Amino acid sequence: MSRTVTSLTNPTVKAVRALHQRKTRDETGLFVAEGLKNVTEGVETGAVPQILLYGREAADHPLLKAAAQAAEAAGGEVIEVTQDILAKVSRRDNPQAVVGVFQQVFTPLSALEPRSAGCWVALHRVRDPGNLGTIIRTADAAGCGGVLLVGECCDPYSVEAVRATMGSIFAVPLVKASEAEFAAWRGAWPGSVVGTLLTAQTDHRSAAYVAPTLVLMGNEQQGLPPAMAALCDVNVKIPMRGRADSLNLSVATGIMIYAAS
Ligand SMILES: C[S@@+](CC[C@H](N)C(=O)[O-])C[C@H]1O[C@@H](n2cnc3c(N)ncnc32)[C@H](O)[C@@H]1O
Incomplete structure:
Protein backbone atom coordinates (compact mmCIF):
# COMPACT_ATOMS: atom_id res chain seq x y z
CA MET A 1 0.00 0.00 0.00
CA SER A 2 1.31 3.47 -0.81
CA ARG A 3 1.68 6.07 1.91
CA THR A 4 1.71 9.86 1.86
CA VAL A 5 4.70 12.01 2.70
CA THR A 6 4.59 15.79 3.05
CA SER A 7 7.95 16.52 4.65
CA LEU A 8 11.10 17.39 2.73
CA THR A 9 13.11 15.88 5.56
CA ASN A 10 11.64 12.42 5.01
CA PRO A 11 14.63 10.05 4.54
CA THR A 12 13.35 8.57 1.26
CA VAL A 13 12.72 12.03 -0.20
CA LYS A 14 16.22 13.10 0.89
CA ALA A 15 17.70 9.97 -0.68
CA VAL A 16 16.00 10.68 -4.02
CA ARG A 17 17.16 14.31 -3.97
CA ALA A 18 20.72 13.17 -3.30
CA LEU A 19 20.70 11.27 -6.62
CA HIS A 20 21.35 14.60 -8.36
CA GLN A 21 24.95 14.14 -7.22
CA ARG A 22 27.18 11.84 -9.26
CA LYS A 23 28.94 10.63 -6.11
CA THR A 24 25.64 9.37 -4.68
CA ARG A 25 24.64 7.76 -8.00
CA ASP A 26 28.02 6.02 -8.20
CA GLU A 27 27.79 4.82 -4.60
CA THR A 28 24.19 3.56 -4.80
CA GLY A 29 24.06 2.47 -8.45
CA LEU A 30 20.66 4.18 -8.68
CA PHE A 31 19.25 6.92 -10.89
CA VAL A 32 16.13 9.05 -11.26
CA ALA A 33 13.71 8.85 -14.19
CA GLU A 34 11.11 11.61 -14.29
CA GLY A 35 7.64 11.48 -15.79
CA LEU A 36 5.08 8.74 -16.29
CA LYS A 37 6.29 8.06 -19.86
CA ASN A 38 9.87 7.41 -18.77
CA VAL A 39 8.85 5.37 -15.76
CA THR A 40 6.49 3.30 -17.94
CA GLU A 41 9.29 2.76 -20.50
CA GLY A 42 11.35 1.34 -17.67
CA VAL A 43 8.61 -0.93 -16.39
CA GLU A 44 7.75 -2.15 -19.90
CA THR A 45 11.37 -3.08 -20.56
CA GLY A 46 11.58 -5.06 -17.30
CA ALA A 47 13.15 -2.47 -14.98
CA VAL A 48 11.53 -2.13 -11.57
CA PRO A 49 11.26 1.18 -9.70
CA GLN A 50 12.80 0.83 -6.27
CA ILE A 51 11.11 4.06 -5.26
CA LEU A 52 8.10 5.67 -6.92
CA LEU A 53 7.01 9.18 -5.93
CA TYR A 54 3.84 10.63 -7.40
CA GLY A 55 1.56 13.63 -7.03
CA ARG A 56 -2.16 13.47 -6.30
CA GLU A 57 -3.07 14.32 -9.93
CA ALA A 58 -1.38 11.13 -11.20
CA ALA A 59 -2.85 8.83 -8.54
CA ASP A 60 -5.62 7.36 -10.69
CA HIS A 61 -3.66 6.93 -13.91
CA PRO A 62 -3.65 3.28 -15.03
CA LEU A 63 0.03 3.47 -16.05
CA LEU A 64 0.96 4.74 -12.59
CA LYS A 65 -1.01 1.89 -11.06
CA ALA A 66 0.92 -0.60 -13.24
CA ALA A 67 4.25 0.94 -12.22
CA ALA A 68 3.22 0.97 -8.55
CA GLN A 69 2.20 -2.68 -8.76
CA ALA A 70 5.59 -3.61 -10.27
CA ALA A 71 7.42 -1.62 -7.60
CA GLU A 72 5.45 -3.08 -4.70
CA ALA A 73 5.73 -6.64 -6.01
CA ALA A 74 9.52 -6.25 -5.86
CA GLY A 75 9.47 -4.67 -2.40
CA GLY A 76 9.87 -1.08 -3.60
CA GLU A 77 8.47 2.02 -1.94
CA VAL A 78 5.46 3.80 -3.47
CA ILE A 79 4.80 7.21 -1.96
CA GLU A 80 2.33 9.98 -2.69
CA VAL A 81 4.07 13.32 -2.22
CA THR A 82 3.23 17.01 -2.38
CA GLN A 83 3.86 19.27 -5.38
CA ASP A 84 6.54 21.01 -3.32
CA ILE A 85 8.43 17.74 -2.83
CA LEU A 86 8.18 16.88 -6.54
CA ALA A 87 9.55 20.35 -7.39
CA LYS A 88 12.47 19.93 -4.98
CA VAL A 89 13.23 16.38 -6.17
CA SER A 90 13.21 17.51 -9.82
CA ARG A 91 14.73 20.97 -9.17
CA ARG A 92 11.98 22.38 -11.35
CA ASP A 93 9.07 24.76 -10.73
CA ASN A 94 6.84 22.65 -12.98
CA PRO A 95 7.83 19.11 -12.05
CA GLN A 96 6.59 15.90 -13.60
CA ALA A 97 3.90 14.21 -11.52
CA VAL A 98 5.82 10.93 -11.27
CA VAL A 99 9.44 10.20 -10.34
CA GLY A 100 10.94 6.73 -10.34
CA VAL A 101 14.25 5.51 -8.92
CA PHE A 102 15.82 2.64 -10.84
CA GLN A 103 18.97 0.54 -10.84
CA GLN A 104 21.69 1.61 -13.30
CA VAL A 105 22.72 -1.00 -15.82
CA PHE A 106 26.09 -1.18 -17.60
CA THR A 107 26.89 -4.03 -19.95
CA PRO A 108 30.46 -5.39 -19.82
C1 LIG B 1 31.96 19.83 -31.82
S1 LIG B 1 32.87 18.59 -32.62
C2 LIG B 1 34.51 18.86 -32.05
C3 LIG B 1 35.13 20.03 -32.63
C4 LIG B 1 36.59 20.10 -32.25
N1 LIG B 1 36.96 21.46 -32.05
C5 LIG B 1 37.47 19.43 -33.31
O1 LIG B 1 38.43 20.06 -33.73
O2 LIG B 1 37.23 18.31 -33.69
C6 LIG B 1 32.50 17.13 -31.72
C7 LIG B 1 32.59 15.87 -32.51
O3 LIG B 1 31.50 15.83 -33.44
C8 LIG B 1 31.91 15.18 -34.62
N2 LIG B 1 31.80 16.13 -35.72
C9 LIG B 1 31.31 17.40 -35.68
N3 LIG B 1 31.30 17.95 -36.89
C10 LIG B 1 31.81 17.03 -37.73
C11 LIG B 1 32.05 16.99 -39.14
N4 LIG B 1 31.77 18.02 -39.92
N5 LIG B 1 32.56 15.86 -39.68
C12 LIG B 1 32.84 14.79 -38.90
N6 LIG B 1 32.63 14.77 -37.57
C13 LIG B 1 32.11 15.87 -37.00
C14 LIG B 1 33.33 14.68 -34.38
O4 LIG B 1 33.25 13.40 -33.84
C15 LIG B 1 33.82 15.67 -33.36
O5 LIG B 1 34.89 15.13 -32.61
Missing part, protein backbone atom coordinates in the same frame (compact mmCIF):
# COMPACT_ATOMS: atom_id res chain seq x y z
CA LEU A 109 32.47 -4.90 -23.02
CA SER A 110 33.08 -8.65 -23.16
CA ALA A 111 29.34 -9.37 -23.25
CA LEU A 112 28.68 -7.45 -26.47
CA GLU A 113 27.76 -9.36 -29.60
CA PRO A 114 28.85 -7.08 -32.47
CA ARG A 115 26.82 -8.94 -35.11
CA SER A 116 23.57 -8.48 -33.17
CA ALA A 117 23.13 -5.00 -34.74
CA GLY A 118 24.20 -3.21 -37.92
CA CYS A 119 25.52 -0.09 -36.18
CA TRP A 120 27.10 0.75 -32.83
CA VAL A 121 28.27 4.07 -31.38
CA ALA A 122 31.43 4.80 -29.38
CA LEU A 123 31.86 8.22 -27.75
CA HIS A 124 35.28 9.39 -26.68
CA ARG A 125 35.21 11.52 -23.53
CA VAL A 126 31.71 12.94 -24.13
CA ARG A 127 31.20 15.86 -21.75
CA ASP A 128 27.69 17.18 -22.19
CA PRO A 129 24.82 15.19 -20.60
CA GLY A 130 22.30 16.67 -23.06
CA ASN A 131 24.40 15.46 -26.00
CA LEU A 132 24.81 12.04 -24.43
CA GLY A 133 21.08 11.63 -23.74
CA THR A 134 20.19 12.77 -27.26
CA ILE A 135 22.69 10.29 -28.74
CA ILE A 136 21.24 7.42 -26.66
CA ARG A 137 17.76 8.37 -27.92
CA THR A 138 18.99 8.51 -31.53
CA ALA A 139 20.83 5.19 -31.17
CA ASP A 140 17.59 3.64 -29.91
CA ALA A 141 15.57 5.13 -32.77
CA ALA A 142 18.02 3.82 -35.38
CA GLY A 143 18.24 0.35 -33.83
CA CYS A 144 21.90 0.57 -32.80
CA GLY A 145 23.32 -2.26 -30.71
CA GLY A 146 24.65 -0.03 -27.95
CA VAL A 147 26.55 3.09 -26.91
CA LEU A 148 30.13 2.72 -25.69
CA LEU A 149 31.54 5.38 -23.37
CA VAL A 150 35.28 5.45 -23.93
CA GLY A 151 37.57 7.18 -21.42
CA GLU A 152 36.29 9.62 -18.84
CA CYS A 153 32.75 10.54 -19.89
CA CYS A 154 29.83 12.37 -18.31
CA ASP A 155 27.29 10.19 -16.53
CA PRO A 156 24.51 8.74 -18.74
CA TYR A 157 22.44 8.36 -15.56
CA SER A 158 22.55 12.04 -14.57
CA VAL A 159 19.09 13.61 -14.39
CA GLU A 160 19.92 15.81 -17.42
CA ALA A 161 21.09 12.92 -19.60
CA VAL A 162 18.15 10.71 -18.63
CA ARG A 163 15.73 13.54 -19.44
CA ALA A 164 17.26 13.89 -22.92
CA THR A 165 16.93 10.15 -23.62
CA MET A 166 13.12 10.41 -23.42
CA GLY A 167 12.92 6.86 -22.08
CA SER A 168 15.59 5.32 -24.35
CA ILE A 169 17.89 5.04 -21.31
CA PHE A 170 16.12 1.74 -20.63
CA ALA A 171 16.40 0.44 -24.20
CA VAL A 172 20.02 0.92 -25.23
CA PRO A 173 22.89 -1.15 -23.77
CA LEU A 174 25.53 1.14 -22.26
CA VAL A 175 29.16 0.13 -21.93
CA LYS A 176 32.07 1.81 -20.15
CA ALA A 177 35.64 1.22 -21.33
CA SER A 178 39.01 2.84 -20.82
CA GLU A 179 40.93 3.89 -23.94
CA ALA A 180 43.23 0.85 -23.50
CA GLU A 181 40.31 -1.57 -23.09
CA PHE A 182 38.62 -0.13 -26.17
CA ALA A 183 41.81 -0.35 -28.23
CA ALA A 184 42.29 -4.02 -27.31
CA TRP A 185 38.65 -4.96 -27.86
CA ARG A 186 38.42 -3.09 -31.16
CA GLY A 187 41.03 -5.48 -32.62
CA ALA A 188 38.40 -8.21 -32.90
CA TRP A 189 35.66 -6.00 -34.36
CA PRO A 190 34.25 -7.88 -37.38
CA GLY A 191 33.14 -4.84 -39.46
CA SER A 192 34.26 -1.26 -40.08
CA VAL A 193 35.39 1.07 -37.32
CA VAL A 194 34.68 4.58 -38.62
CA GLY A 195 36.17 7.64 -36.97
CA THR A 196 34.89 11.19 -37.43
CA LEU A 197 37.38 13.99 -37.96
CA LEU A 198 37.03 17.54 -39.19
CA THR A 199 40.38 17.10 -40.97
CA ALA A 200 39.46 13.82 -42.70
CA GLN A 201 39.63 13.70 -46.51
CA THR A 202 36.90 11.08 -46.99
CA ASP A 203 33.31 12.29 -47.30
CA HIS A 204 31.07 10.30 -44.92
CA ARG A 205 28.82 9.42 -47.88
CA SER A 206 31.56 7.82 -49.93
CA ALA A 207 33.12 5.60 -47.25
CA ALA A 208 32.56 1.84 -47.56
CA TYR A 209 30.78 0.71 -44.41
CA VAL A 210 31.11 -2.98 -43.68
CA ALA A 211 28.49 -4.11 -41.16
CA PRO A 212 28.53 -4.14 -38.24
CA THR A 213 29.76 -0.56 -38.29
CA LEU A 214 31.19 1.02 -35.16
CA VAL A 215 31.09 4.81 -35.36
CA LEU A 216 33.61 6.61 -33.16
CA MET A 217 32.85 10.21 -32.19
CA GLY A 218 35.14 12.78 -30.55
CA ASN A 219 34.83 15.06 -27.59
CA GLU A 220 32.93 18.36 -27.88
CA GLN A 221 36.03 20.55 -27.41
CA GLN A 222 39.06 18.55 -28.53
CA GLY A 223 37.54 16.24 -31.14
CA LEU A 224 39.01 12.79 -31.70
CA PRO A 225 42.70 12.62 -30.68
CA PRO A 226 45.18 11.07 -33.15
CA ALA A 227 45.61 7.91 -31.03
CA MET A 228 41.86 7.21 -31.22
CA ALA A 229 41.62 8.12 -34.92
CA ALA A 230 44.46 5.67 -35.59
CA LEU A 231 42.29 2.82 -34.25
CA CYS A 232 39.78 3.37 -37.08
CA ASP A 233 39.66 1.66 -40.48
CA VAL A 234 38.66 4.97 -42.01
CA ASN A 235 38.10 8.52 -40.77
CA VAL A 236 35.36 10.56 -42.41
CA LYS A 237 34.13 14.12 -42.52
CA ILE A 238 30.59 15.45 -42.86
CA PRO A 239 30.89 18.35 -45.36
CA MET A 240 30.71 21.82 -43.81
CA ARG A 241 29.32 24.20 -46.42
CA GLY A 242 28.71 27.40 -44.47
CA ARG A 243 30.78 29.29 -41.91
CA ALA A 244 30.25 26.85 -39.02
CA ASP A 245 33.49 24.94 -38.40
CA SER A 246 31.82 21.88 -36.88
CA LEU A 247 28.49 20.28 -36.06
CA ASN A 248 27.14 19.72 -32.60
CA LEU A 249 28.27 16.26 -31.40
CA SER A 250 24.78 14.78 -31.13
CA VAL A 251 23.79 16.09 -34.57
CA ALA A 252 26.97 14.69 -36.16
CA THR A 253 26.37 11.36 -34.40
CA GLY A 254 22.82 11.20 -35.74
CA ILE A 255 24.03 11.82 -39.29
CA MET A 256 26.74 9.18 -38.94
CA ILE A 257 24.44 6.56 -37.40
CA TYR A 258 22.00 6.80 -40.30
CA ALA A 259 24.77 6.98 -42.91
CA ALA A 260 26.42 3.87 -41.51
CA SER A 261 23.26 1.86 -40.84
Whole structure:
Protein backbone atom coordinates (compact mmCIF):
# COMPACT_ATOMS: atom_id res chain seq x y z
CA MET A 1 0.00 0.00 0.00
CA SER A 2 1.31 3.47 -0.81
CA ARG A 3 1.68 6.07 1.91
CA THR A 4 1.71 9.86 1.86
CA VAL A 5 4.70 12.01 2.70
CA THR A 6 4.59 15.79 3.05
CA SER A 7 7.95 16.52 4.65
CA LEU A 8 11.10 17.39 2.73
CA THR A 9 13.11 15.88 5.56
CA ASN A 10 11.64 12.42 5.01
CA PRO A 11 14.63 10.05 4.54
CA THR A 12 13.35 8.57 1.26
CA VAL A 13 12.72 12.03 -0.20
CA LYS A 14 16.22 13.10 0.89
CA ALA A 15 17.70 9.97 -0.68
CA VAL A 16 16.00 10.68 -4.02
CA ARG A 17 17.16 14.31 -3.97
CA ALA A 18 20.72 13.17 -3.30
CA LEU A 19 20.70 11.27 -6.62
CA HIS A 20 21.35 14.60 -8.36
CA GLN A 21 24.95 14.14 -7.22
CA ARG A 22 27.18 11.84 -9.26
CA LYS A 23 28.94 10.63 -6.11
CA THR A 24 25.64 9.37 -4.68
CA ARG A 25 24.64 7.76 -8.00
CA ASP A 26 28.02 6.02 -8.20
CA GLU A 27 27.79 4.82 -4.60
CA THR A 28 24.19 3.56 -4.80
CA GLY A 29 24.06 2.47 -8.45
CA LEU A 30 20.66 4.18 -8.68
CA PHE A 31 19.25 6.92 -10.89
CA VAL A 32 16.13 9.05 -11.26
CA ALA A 33 13.71 8.85 -14.19
CA GLU A 34 11.11 11.61 -14.29
CA GLY A 35 7.64 11.48 -15.79
CA LEU A 36 5.08 8.74 -16.29
CA LYS A 37 6.29 8.06 -19.86
CA ASN A 38 9.87 7.41 -18.77
CA VAL A 39 8.85 5.37 -15.76
CA THR A 40 6.49 3.30 -17.94
CA GLU A 41 9.29 2.76 -20.50
CA GLY A 42 11.35 1.34 -17.67
CA VAL A 43 8.61 -0.93 -16.39
CA GLU A 44 7.75 -2.15 -19.90
CA THR A 45 11.37 -3.08 -20.56
CA GLY A 46 11.58 -5.06 -17.30
CA ALA A 47 13.15 -2.47 -14.98
CA VAL A 48 11.53 -2.13 -11.57
CA PRO A 49 11.26 1.18 -9.70
CA GLN A 50 12.80 0.83 -6.27
CA ILE A 51 11.11 4.06 -5.26
CA LEU A 52 8.10 5.67 -6.92
CA LEU A 53 7.01 9.18 -5.93
CA TYR A 54 3.84 10.63 -7.40
CA GLY A 55 1.56 13.63 -7.03
CA ARG A 56 -2.16 13.47 -6.30
CA GLU A 57 -3.07 14.32 -9.93
CA ALA A 58 -1.38 11.13 -11.20
CA ALA A 59 -2.85 8.83 -8.54
CA ASP A 60 -5.62 7.36 -10.69
CA HIS A 61 -3.66 6.93 -13.91
CA PRO A 62 -3.65 3.28 -15.03
CA LEU A 63 0.03 3.47 -16.05
CA LEU A 64 0.96 4.74 -12.59
CA LYS A 65 -1.01 1.89 -11.06
CA ALA A 66 0.92 -0.60 -13.24
CA ALA A 67 4.25 0.94 -12.22
CA ALA A 68 3.22 0.97 -8.55
CA GLN A 69 2.20 -2.68 -8.76
CA ALA A 70 5.59 -3.61 -10.27
CA ALA A 71 7.42 -1.62 -7.60
CA GLU A 72 5.45 -3.08 -4.70
CA ALA A 73 5.73 -6.64 -6.01
CA ALA A 74 9.52 -6.25 -5.86
CA GLY A 75 9.47 -4.67 -2.40
CA GLY A 76 9.87 -1.08 -3.60
CA GLU A 77 8.47 2.02 -1.94
CA VAL A 78 5.46 3.80 -3.47
CA ILE A 79 4.80 7.21 -1.96
CA GLU A 80 2.33 9.98 -2.69
CA VAL A 81 4.07 13.32 -2.22
CA THR A 82 3.23 17.01 -2.38
CA GLN A 83 3.86 19.27 -5.38
CA ASP A 84 6.54 21.01 -3.32
CA ILE A 85 8.43 17.74 -2.83
CA LEU A 86 8.18 16.88 -6.54
CA ALA A 87 9.55 20.35 -7.39
CA LYS A 88 12.47 19.93 -4.98
CA VAL A 89 13.23 16.38 -6.17
CA SER A 90 13.21 17.51 -9.82
CA ARG A 91 14.73 20.97 -9.17
CA ARG A 92 11.98 22.38 -11.35
CA ASP A 93 9.07 24.76 -10.73
CA ASN A 94 6.84 22.65 -12.98
CA PRO A 95 7.83 19.11 -12.05
CA GLN A 96 6.59 15.90 -13.60
CA ALA A 97 3.90 14.21 -11.52
CA VAL A 98 5.82 10.93 -11.27
CA VAL A 99 9.44 10.20 -10.34
CA GLY A 100 10.94 6.73 -10.34
CA VAL A 101 14.25 5.51 -8.92
CA PHE A 102 15.82 2.64 -10.84
CA GLN A 103 18.97 0.54 -10.84
CA GLN A 104 21.69 1.61 -13.30
CA VAL A 105 22.72 -1.00 -15.82
CA PHE A 106 26.09 -1.18 -17.60
CA THR A 107 26.89 -4.03 -19.95
CA PRO A 108 30.46 -5.39 -19.82
CA LEU A 109 32.47 -4.90 -23.02
CA SER A 110 33.08 -8.65 -23.16
CA ALA A 111 29.34 -9.37 -23.25
CA LEU A 112 28.68 -7.45 -26.47
CA GLU A 113 27.76 -9.36 -29.60
CA PRO A 114 28.85 -7.08 -32.47
CA ARG A 115 26.82 -8.94 -35.11
CA SER A 116 23.57 -8.48 -33.17
CA ALA A 117 23.13 -5.00 -34.74
CA GLY A 118 24.20 -3.21 -37.92
CA CYS A 119 25.52 -0.09 -36.18
CA TRP A 120 27.10 0.75 -32.83
CA VAL A 121 28.27 4.07 -31.38
CA ALA A 122 31.43 4.80 -29.38
CA LEU A 123 31.86 8.22 -27.75
CA HIS A 124 35.28 9.39 -26.68
CA ARG A 125 35.21 11.52 -23.53
CA VAL A 126 31.71 12.94 -24.13
CA ARG A 127 31.20 15.86 -21.75
CA ASP A 128 27.69 17.18 -22.19
CA PRO A 129 24.82 15.19 -20.60
CA GLY A 130 22.30 16.67 -23.06
CA ASN A 131 24.40 15.46 -26.00
CA LEU A 132 24.81 12.04 -24.43
CA GLY A 133 21.08 11.63 -23.74
CA THR A 134 20.19 12.77 -27.26
CA ILE A 135 22.69 10.29 -28.74
CA ILE A 136 21.24 7.42 -26.66
CA ARG A 137 17.76 8.37 -27.92
CA THR A 138 18.99 8.51 -31.53
CA ALA A 139 20.83 5.19 -31.17
CA ASP A 140 17.59 3.64 -29.91
CA ALA A 141 15.57 5.13 -32.77
CA ALA A 142 18.02 3.82 -35.38
CA GLY A 143 18.24 0.35 -33.83
CA CYS A 144 21.90 0.57 -32.80
CA GLY A 145 23.32 -2.26 -30.71
CA GLY A 146 24.65 -0.03 -27.95
CA VAL A 147 26.55 3.09 -26.91
CA LEU A 148 30.13 2.72 -25.69
CA LEU A 149 31.54 5.38 -23.37
CA VAL A 150 35.28 5.45 -23.93
CA GLY A 151 37.57 7.18 -21.42
CA GLU A 152 36.29 9.62 -18.84
CA CYS A 153 32.75 10.54 -19.89
CA CYS A 154 29.83 12.37 -18.31
CA ASP A 155 27.29 10.19 -16.53
CA PRO A 156 24.51 8.74 -18.74
CA TYR A 157 22.44 8.36 -15.56
CA SER A 158 22.55 12.04 -14.57
CA VAL A 159 19.09 13.61 -14.39
CA GLU A 160 19.92 15.81 -17.42
CA ALA A 161 21.09 12.92 -19.60
CA VAL A 162 18.15 10.71 -18.63
CA ARG A 163 15.73 13.54 -19.44
CA ALA A 164 17.26 13.89 -22.92
CA THR A 165 16.93 10.15 -23.62
CA MET A 166 13.12 10.41 -23.42
CA GLY A 167 12.92 6.86 -22.08
CA SER A 168 15.59 5.32 -24.35
CA ILE A 169 17.89 5.04 -21.31
CA PHE A 170 16.12 1.74 -20.63
CA ALA A 171 16.40 0.44 -24.20
CA VAL A 172 20.02 0.92 -25.23
CA PRO A 173 22.89 -1.15 -23.77
CA LEU A 174 25.53 1.14 -22.26
CA VAL A 175 29.16 0.13 -21.93
CA LYS A 176 32.07 1.81 -20.15
CA ALA A 177 35.64 1.22 -21.33
CA SER A 178 39.01 2.84 -20.82
CA GLU A 179 40.93 3.89 -23.94
CA ALA A 180 43.23 0.85 -23.50
CA GLU A 181 40.31 -1.57 -23.09
CA PHE A 182 38.62 -0.13 -26.17
CA ALA A 183 41.81 -0.35 -28.23
CA ALA A 184 42.29 -4.02 -27.31
CA TRP A 185 38.65 -4.96 -27.86
CA ARG A 186 38.42 -3.09 -31.16
CA GLY A 187 41.03 -5.48 -32.62
CA ALA A 188 38.40 -8.21 -32.90
CA TRP A 189 35.66 -6.00 -34.36
CA PRO A 190 34.25 -7.88 -37.38
CA GLY A 191 33.14 -4.84 -39.46
CA SER A 192 34.26 -1.26 -40.08
CA VAL A 193 35.39 1.07 -37.32
CA VAL A 194 34.68 4.58 -38.62
CA GLY A 195 36.17 7.64 -36.97
CA THR A 196 34.89 11.19 -37.43
CA LEU A 197 37.38 13.99 -37.96
CA LEU A 198 37.03 17.54 -39.19
CA THR A 199 40.38 17.10 -40.97
CA ALA A 200 39.46 13.82 -42.70
CA GLN A 201 39.63 13.70 -46.51
CA THR A 202 36.90 11.08 -46.99
CA ASP A 203 33.31 12.29 -47.30
CA HIS A 204 31.07 10.30 -44.92
CA ARG A 205 28.82 9.42 -47.88
CA SER A 206 31.56 7.82 -49.93
CA ALA A 207 33.12 5.60 -47.25
CA ALA A 208 32.56 1.84 -47.56
CA TYR A 209 30.78 0.71 -44.41
CA VAL A 210 31.11 -2.98 -43.68
CA ALA A 211 28.49 -4.11 -41.16
CA PRO A 212 28.53 -4.14 -38.24
CA THR A 213 29.76 -0.56 -38.29
CA LEU A 214 31.19 1.02 -35.16
CA VAL A 215 31.09 4.81 -35.36
CA LEU A 216 33.61 6.61 -33.16
CA MET A 217 32.85 10.21 -32.19
CA GLY A 218 35.14 12.78 -30.55
CA ASN A 219 34.83 15.06 -27.59
CA GLU A 220 32.93 18.36 -27.88
CA GLN A 221 36.03 20.55 -27.41
CA GLN A 222 39.06 18.55 -28.53
CA GLY A 223 37.54 16.24 -31.14
CA LEU A 224 39.01 12.79 -31.70
CA PRO A 225 42.70 12.62 -30.68
CA PRO A 226 45.18 11.07 -33.15
CA ALA A 227 45.61 7.91 -31.03
CA MET A 228 41.86 7.21 -31.22
CA ALA A 229 41.62 8.12 -34.92
CA ALA A 230 44.46 5.67 -35.59
CA LEU A 231 42.29 2.82 -34.25
CA CYS A 232 39.78 3.37 -37.08
CA ASP A 233 39.66 1.66 -40.48
CA VAL A 234 38.66 4.97 -42.01
CA ASN A 235 38.10 8.52 -40.77
CA VAL A 236 35.36 10.56 -42.41
CA LYS A 237 34.13 14.12 -42.52
CA ILE A 238 30.59 15.45 -42.86
CA PRO A 239 30.89 18.35 -45.36
CA MET A 240 30.71 21.82 -43.81
CA ARG A 241 29.32 24.20 -46.42
CA GLY A 242 28.71 27.40 -44.47
CA ARG A 243 30.78 29.29 -41.91
CA ALA A 244 30.25 26.85 -39.02
CA ASP A 245 33.49 24.94 -38.40
CA SER A 246 31.82 21.88 -36.88
CA LEU A 247 28.49 20.28 -36.06
CA ASN A 248 27.14 19.72 -32.60
CA LEU A 249 28.27 16.26 -31.40
CA SER A 250 24.78 14.78 -31.13
CA VAL A 251 23.79 16.09 -34.57
CA ALA A 252 26.97 14.69 -36.16
CA THR A 253 26.37 11.36 -34.40
CA GLY A 254 22.82 11.20 -35.74
CA ILE A 255 24.03 11.82 -39.29
CA MET A 256 26.74 9.18 -38.94
CA ILE A 257 24.44 6.56 -37.40
CA TYR A 258 22.00 6.80 -40.30
CA ALA A 259 24.77 6.98 -42.91
CA ALA A 260 26.42 3.87 -41.51
CA SER A 261 23.26 1.86 -40.84
C1 LIG B 1 31.96 19.83 -31.82
S1 LIG B 1 32.87 18.59 -32.62
C2 LIG B 1 34.51 18.86 -32.05
C3 LIG B 1 35.13 20.03 -32.63
C4 LIG B 1 36.59 20.10 -32.25
N1 LIG B 1 36.96 21.46 -32.05
C5 LIG B 1 37.47 19.43 -33.31
O1 LIG B 1 38.43 20.06 -33.73
O2 LIG B 1 37.23 18.31 -33.69
C6 LIG B 1 32.50 17.13 -31.72
C7 LIG B 1 32.59 15.87 -32.51
O3 LIG B 1 31.50 15.83 -33.44
C8 LIG B 1 31.91 15.18 -34.62
N2 LIG B 1 31.80 16.13 -35.72
C9 LIG B 1 31.31 17.40 -35.68
N3 LIG B 1 31.30 17.95 -36.89
C10 LIG B 1 31.81 17.03 -37.73
C11 LIG B 1 32.05 16.99 -39.14
N4 LIG B 1 31.77 18.02 -39.92
N5 LIG B 1 32.56 15.86 -39.68
C12 LIG B 1 32.84 14.79 -38.90
N6 LIG B 1 32.63 14.77 -37.57
C13 LIG B 1 32.11 15.87 -37.00
C14 LIG B 1 33.33 14.68 -34.38
O4 LIG B 1 33.25 13.40 -33.84
C15 LIG B 1 33.82 15.67 -33.36
O5 LIG B 1 34.89 15.13 -32.61
